[in-house]
Amino acid sequence: MTTLVWFRNDLRLADNPALAWACARGEVVPMYVLDEVNVGHWPLGGAGKWWLHYSLKEFAQNLAGIILKRGDAREIIPALAQETGATAVCWNRRYDPAGIACDRDLKELLRGMDIEVASHKANLLFEPWDVQTGAGDDYKVFTPFWKACMDKAASIGTPLPAPKVQVPAKLPASDKLDDWGLLPTKPNWAAGWENLWQPGEQGAQIRLQAFLQEGLHGYAAGRDMPAHNHTSRLSPHLHFGEISPRQVWHATQNAMSHDKALAKDGNKFLAEVGWREFCHHVLYHAPALPEENWRKQFDAYPWEDDRAALKAWQRGQTGYPFVDAGMRELWHTGTMHNRVRMVVASFLIKHLRTHWREGENWFWDTLLDADLANNAAGWQWVAGSGADGAPYFRIFNPITQGYKFDPDGVYTRRWLPELAKLPTQYLFSPWEAPAEVLAKAGVKLGETYPRPIVGHAQARAAALAGYEIVKTAKGD
Ligand SMILES: Cc1cc2nc3c(=O)[nH]c(=O)nc-3n(C[C@H](O)[C@H](O)[C@H](O)COP(=O)(O)OP(=O)(O)OC[C@H]3O[C@@H](n4cnc5c(N)ncnc54)[C@H](O)[C@@H]3O)c2cc1C
Structure with missing residues (x-):
């Protein structure tokens, strides 16, 4: 019997329950839809498109064929099921509101056509509705x-x-991946990324093994230091489903069982994978999370709308080196270390009092791991408006964060070559350096590197004043 397997963010052969289910039935027609209709406000961002191109390219080779179609999945899937004579359609579940709505519609439509539909759990360890408090509610604290x-x-x-x-010898007509134009051309801002990343199932497994051997030991402390190689960099692979959280879970448990000294680091790492679960849990139960404050009091916050400041932040030109290093890492590599994500997000929200949605949008477009649940939850966590968020009044100091988490300045100098010769003592606040130190390091403030676009103390005071309004506003 022929089954149509609709791949989405589950671009892997191993530990793919929908694919395994279809293979047990017989012949498989694999397909992927570039659906720009059923995406709510969130069509794939630029960096995500780059990843998808290479991921699909590898996946098509591994499968020995996949049908690619661009358009509305609600029209494409039933038509293809009919064309191929499939008696069943299956997929792995997704948790974004637009995706859920589309899948619900399709289930109804296909069943009305007498086609069996099966959906599977594949991309989370626990379904969001299966984890409940004693009172039967969803969780709001990690x-x-x-x-x-x-x-x-x-x-x-x-x-x-x-x-x-077992793919049929003759598959229906497919779009050509290259015709989708997923790769940037004018300009090719992703040049060189193929040396940094290996999208696809094989690349995901290589990353996991390298991390378990070289990064896991010392992860609990090292994960906060952006100059070190202590995090897994698995997030884009997990987002596109080239590896399952269950594979990550088992490989980590396995490593821990062979080396008892890994227990602390292994459990900390799995708890971070747990944050991914939590973000999806929150999104499932609060589908407006990407667009609205989870805590309604924050609707009263007096946001600024300073476009020039936003642009300076996006380009890594705020005059705060630790912030600028993070924003340039993002632009040049498609990722940013988690510690620095928190600092740059705090800077945008609190120092510039720019709405967290602006940062969320920028990350959506520029992060290779851009993920609706993790991104929205991350931004609202920093803003203090989210579930289990950081208290709003805890404002990261972009200078001391640099000294603490990049004590030798290795990370900051890597991304800000214009400050490379500045002594570490002044690296995170160059405006405090004496004129002769700046001259010796070849730094001309306002010319080779910007002066700070806001003063830390004033910005902090203004942010806290805004928070006073939130505190007295009506909540949920
Ligand atoms: C403002 C902001 C925006 C973010 N946007 C995204 C996003 O769009 N996509 C994304 O995957 N992560 C996002 N994160 C979470 C986190 O920064 C990344 O998951 C992490 O940096 C990825 O690097 P890694 O794979 O080396 O992580 P590791 O430390 O190796 O962690 C392993 C895995 O756990 C998950 N994870 C780790 N930390 C978090 C977290 N705080 N929240 C949710 N999952 C987590 C990721 O899937 C990650 O791959 C965001 C964080 C912040 C503060």
Whole structure:
């Protein structure tokens, strides 16, 4: 019997429950839809398109064929099911509101056509509706959420092997991947990224193994230091489903069982994967999370709308070196270290009092791991408006954060070559350096590197004044 397997962000053969289900039935027609209709406000960003191109290219080779179509999945899937004579359509579940709505419609439509529909859990360890408080509510705080998950850890199960996929000799017509124009050309701002990343299932496994061997030991402390190689860099692979969280879970448990000294680092790493689960849990239960304050009091915050300041932030020209280093890392590599994401986000929201949605949009377009749940939750966490958010009044000091998390300035100098010769003592606040120190380092403030666009103390005071309004505003 022929089954149409509709791949979305699950571009892998191994541990792919929908694919395994279809293979057990017989012949498989694999397909991917570039759907720019059922995406709500969130069509794929520029960096995500770059990743998708290479990920699909590899996946098509691994499958020995995949049908690519561009358009509305609600029209394309039923038409293709009919054309191929498929008696069933299956997919792995997604959790964004527009995707859920589309899948619901399709289920109804296909069942009306007498076609079996099967959806599977593949991209989370725990379904958002399966983790509940004693009172039957969803969780709003990470620690009890993750404890409840760990109580159910036995339900995670073991990863599935890659099945033997029997694709019909003749597949219906497909679009050509190159015709989708997913890669940037004028200009090619992603030049060189192919040396930094290996999109696809194989690249994901290589990353995981390298991390387990070289990064996991010392992760708990090292994960906060952007100059070090202590984080997994698995996030784009996880976002596009080239690796499943279950594979990550099992490989980490396995590493821990062979080396007891890894327990602390391994559990910390799995708790970060747990944050990914939590963000999806929150998005599922609060589908407006990407667009609206989760805490309604924040609707009263007096945001500024300073376009020049926003542009300076986007370009890494704020005059605060630790912030600028992060923004340039993002532009040049498609990623940014988590610690620095928190600092740049805090700077935009609190020092510039720019709405978190502006930052969320910029990250959406420029991050290779741009993910609706993680990105929205990350921004609202920093803003203090989210579930289990950082308290608003905790304002990251962009100068001391630099000294603390980049004590030798290695990360900051890497991204700001114009400050490379500045002694570390002044690296995070060059305006405090004596004139002769600046001259010796070849730094001309306002020329080779900007002066700070806001003063830290004034900005902090203004942010806190805004927060006073939030405190007295009506909440949910
Ligand atoms: C403002 C802001 C925006 C963010 N936007 C995104 C986003 O669009 N996509 C995204 O995947 N992550 C996002 N994050 C979370 C985090 O920064 C990245 O997941 C992490 O930096 C990825 O690097 P890594 O794979 O080396 O992480 P590791 O430390 O190796 O962690 C392993 C995995 O756990 C998950 N994870 C780790 N930290 C978090 C977290 N705080 N929230 C949710 N999941 C987490 C990721 O899937 C990650 O790959 C954001 C954080 C902030 C503060």
